[in-house]
Amino acid sequence: MSNEYIVEMKNITKTFPGVKALDNVSFHLKSGQVMALLGENGAGKSTLMKILSGVYTRDEGYLKIFGEEIKGNLTPKSAQELGVSIIHQELNMCAHLTVAENIFLGKEIHSKGLLKDKEMVKRSRAVLERLKIDINPKAIVGSLGVGQQQMVEIAKALESNAKVLIMDEPTSALTTKEIEDLFRIIREVKSRGCGIVYISHRLEELQHIVDYVTIMRDGKYIAEGEFKQLPMPKIISHMVGREITEQFPRVKTQRGKKIFSVKNLNAGRMVRNVSLEAYEGEILGIAGLMGAGRTETTRAIFGVDHKDSGEIIVQDEVVDISCPMDAIKHGIVLAPEDRKKDGLCTKLSVRENIALANLDELCNKSGVVNRKREKEIVEKAISNLKIKLPTSEVNAASLSGGNQQKVVVAKWLARNSKVVIFDEPTRGIDVAAKVEIYNIMNTLKQSGIAVIFVSSEMPEVLGVSDRIVVMCDGKVTGSLITEETNQEEILQLATKFENKID
Ligand SMILES: Nc1ncnc2c1ncn2[C@@H]1O[C@H](COP(=O)(O)OP(=O)(O)OP(=O)(O)O)[C@@H](O)[C@H]1O
Numbered sequence: 476m477s478n479e480y481i482v483e484m485k486n487i488t489k490t491f492p493g494v495k496a497l498d499n500v501s502f503h504l505k506s507g508q509v510m511a512l513l514g515e516n517g518a519g520k521s522t523l524m525k526i527l528s529g530v531y532t533r534d535e536g537y538l539k540i541f542g543e544e545i546k547g548n549l550t551p552k553s554a555q556e557l558g559v560s561i562i563h564q565e566l567n568m569c570a571h572l573t574v575a576e577n578i579f580l581g582k583e584i585h586s587k588g589l590l591k592d593k594e595m596v597k598r599s600r601a602v603l604e605r606l607k608i609d610i611n612p613k614a615i616v617g618s619l620g621v622g623q624q625q626m627v628e629i630a631k632a633l634e635s636n637a638k639v640l641i642m643d644e645p646t647s648a649l650t651t652k653e654i655e656d657l658f659r660i661i662r663e664v665k666s667r668g669c670g671i672v673y674i675s676h677r678l679e680e681l682q683h684i685v686d687y688v689t690i691m692r693d694g695k696y697i698a699e700g701e702f703k704q705l706p707m708p709k710i711i712s713h714m715v716g717r718e719i720t721e722q723f724p725r726v727k728t729q730r731g732k733k734i735f736s737v738k739n740l741n742a743g744r745m746v747r748n749v750s751l752e753a754y755e756g757e758i759l760g761i762a763g764l765m766g767a768g769r770t771e772t773t774r775a776i777f778g779v780d781h782k783d784s785g786e787i788i789v790q791d792e793v794v795d796i797s798c799p800m801d802a803i804k805h806g807i808v809l810a811p812e813d814r815k816k817d818g819l820c821t822k823l824s825v826r827e828n829i830a831l832a833n834l835d836e837l838c839n840k841s842g843v844v845n846r847k848r849e850k851e852i853v854e855k856a857i858s859n860l861k862i863k864l865p866t867s868e869v870n871a872a873s874l875s876g877g878n879q880q881k882v883v884v885a886k887w888l889a890r891n892s893k894v895v896i897f898d899e900p901t902r903g904i905d906v907a908a909k910v911e912i913y914n915i916m917n918t919l920k921q922s923g924i925a926v927i928f929v930s931s932e933m934p935e936v937l938g939v940s941d942r943i944v945v946m947c948d949g950k951v952t953g954s955l956i957t958e959e960t961n962q963e964e965i966l967q968l969a970t971k972f973e974n975k976i977d
C-alpha cells in the first residue's frame with residue numbers, strides 16, 4: 476500500500492559533471508521507521524538525501540512527500556516546511572552563534588522587527604529538555620564538542636517539527652556515551668511517528684536501531700528489506716557487489732629495528748608524559764575512547780601543536796620538530812583525523828592535493844614542477860586506493876566523504892617515509908575501502924615502515940595492529956601485544972581515569 480509511505484522517490488536521476496550520481500533510484504520511507512541507507516563511498520546516498528531535503532534538485536524522477544507529489548523543485552526551506560530535516564555528514568553549525576540562535580537560524584521568532592531572544596532560548600531549552608540533553612541554550616556552539624553539536628542539530632530538526640529526519644553518518648565522531656544518547660533519542664523520535672533515514676558505515680551499530688534497509692551501489696538502487704531478514708554478509712555483498720572474505724587482512728612480517736620513539740612527551744592538558752615506541756615492519760595501534768588525547772599526541776609529534784617537553788627520537792637520534800615540515804624532513808608523516816579542516820585543500824583539485832604533499836620531489840631546483848612525474852604519482856595514488864572520481868582535476872570538495880579520506884591517505888603514500896601515522900583513517904569509509912586501507916598499512920609495514928594507527932573502533936585495532944598502546948585522559952594507560960589481549964582489557968585501560976580532585 477503506497478499510501479503508508481511518508482516519502483516516495485521513484486526513478487530519481489542526478490548527474491554532476493562527469494558523474495551520474497543517481498541512476499533511476501527508488502526509495503520509500505514509512506512513518507515510525509528507522510531506515511538504514513547503505514552503500515559504498517560514492518554510491519549516492521548523500522546525494523539522494525540532499526534531493527529529498529531540497530539541497531540539490533533532481534534531473535528527473537518522481538517525488539512524493541506525505542502523499543503530496545512534489546512537481547517542481549524543493550528548496551531547503553520548503554522541504555523543512557514540509558517536515559523534512561537533514562543532519563549533514565559534515566556538521567554545519569554556525570560556531571560563533573549560540574545554541575538557541577542556531578536552532579532558530581532562518582526561522583527566528585520576531586515581532587515588530589525585533590528578535591525575541593527570550594522566547595527562542597525558552598523554546599530551545601524545552602526541546603533540549605525533551606531530548607534529555609544537558610546543554611545550555613545560551614552556550615556558543617563552537618565551544619561544544621562534536622557530539623553535543625550533533626545533538627543541537629537534532630534539537631534544531633525537532634524544533635522545526637521534522638517528520639522525516641535524515642542523519643548522514645551521525646556517529647562518525649561521537650563517543651560511546653554520545654552514541655548511546657543518540658540511539659535513545661532516535662527511539663524517542665521514532666515513537667512519535669517520525670521516519671528516520673540513517674546513513675552509516677559502522678555496520679555493527681545498525682542492529683541497535685534499524686528496522687529496514689535500502690542498499691545502493693554506483694548510483695543505483697540494489698535491494699531493500701527488513702533488517703532482521705538480511706544477514707550482514709548479504710548486506711555487504713549487495714553494497715560491494717562481491718563477497719568480502721577477510722575483513723581484517725593480516726600479513727606476517729619480521730619486526731625490525733626500533734626506528735621511532737617518543738619519550739615523556741607533554742603538550743597541553745591532553746598529552747601527559749606520553750612514551751611510545753615504533754618498530755620497522757610493525758603496526759602500532761593507539762586505542763582509546765574519543766577525547767583520550769590520541770589526536771593531540773599525533774599533532775604534537777608531527778609539529779602541528781607546541782610541545783611543552785619530551786623527546787622525539789628517529790633512528791636513535793633526537794630530532795627537533797617544531798613544525799610539520801621538520802617532521803616530514805625526518806621521514807614522519809601524518810594523515811590527520813579531520814580531513815576537511817587539516818587533511819585537504821578542498822578548493823584545490825585532487826591532483827593538486829596529491830602533488831602538494833610531494834612537491835619537494837616533483838620540483839626541480841628552480842621550483843618548476845615535473846608534470847610527467849606528477850602525473851605518474853597522482854595516477855598511481857588514485858589507482859592504488861581505487862579513488863572514485865571522473866578525473867583528477869575535480870575539486871577535492873566534490874568527492875564523496877570516503878573518497879576524500881582516501882585522498883588524504885593517498886597523498887603521503889608516494890613519499891619515502893619511515894613512520895606513517897594514520898589518525899582514524901577509516902572514519903566514514905565503506906567496508907571495502909576499509910580493507911583497502913588496511914592493505915595499504917600492511918604494504919607499508921612489509922616495506923619496513925613503522926605504521927602508527929589511531930582508532931576508536933576496537934575490532935579494527937585488534938584486527939590490524941601488532942601491538943597496542945592504550946590512552947586515557949592524555950596518558951598512556953597500557954601497552955599490549957595484540958595476540959595476548961582482548962576487547963575487555965583494552966576497554967578497561969581506555970577508561971582508567973585517575974580520581975581527580977578538582
Ligand atoms: N557537488 C558535487 N559535485 C560533483 N560531484 C558530486 C557532488 N556531490 C557528489 N558528487 C559525486 O556524486 C557521487 C555520489 O556522491 P555521494 O556524496 O552521494 O556519495 P555517498 O554515498 O554519500 O558516499 P560516502 O559514503 O562516501 O559519503 C560521487 O561520485 C561524488 O563524487
Ligand SMILES: [Mg+2]
Pocket residue numbers: 520521522564643875876
Ligand atoms: Mg555521503
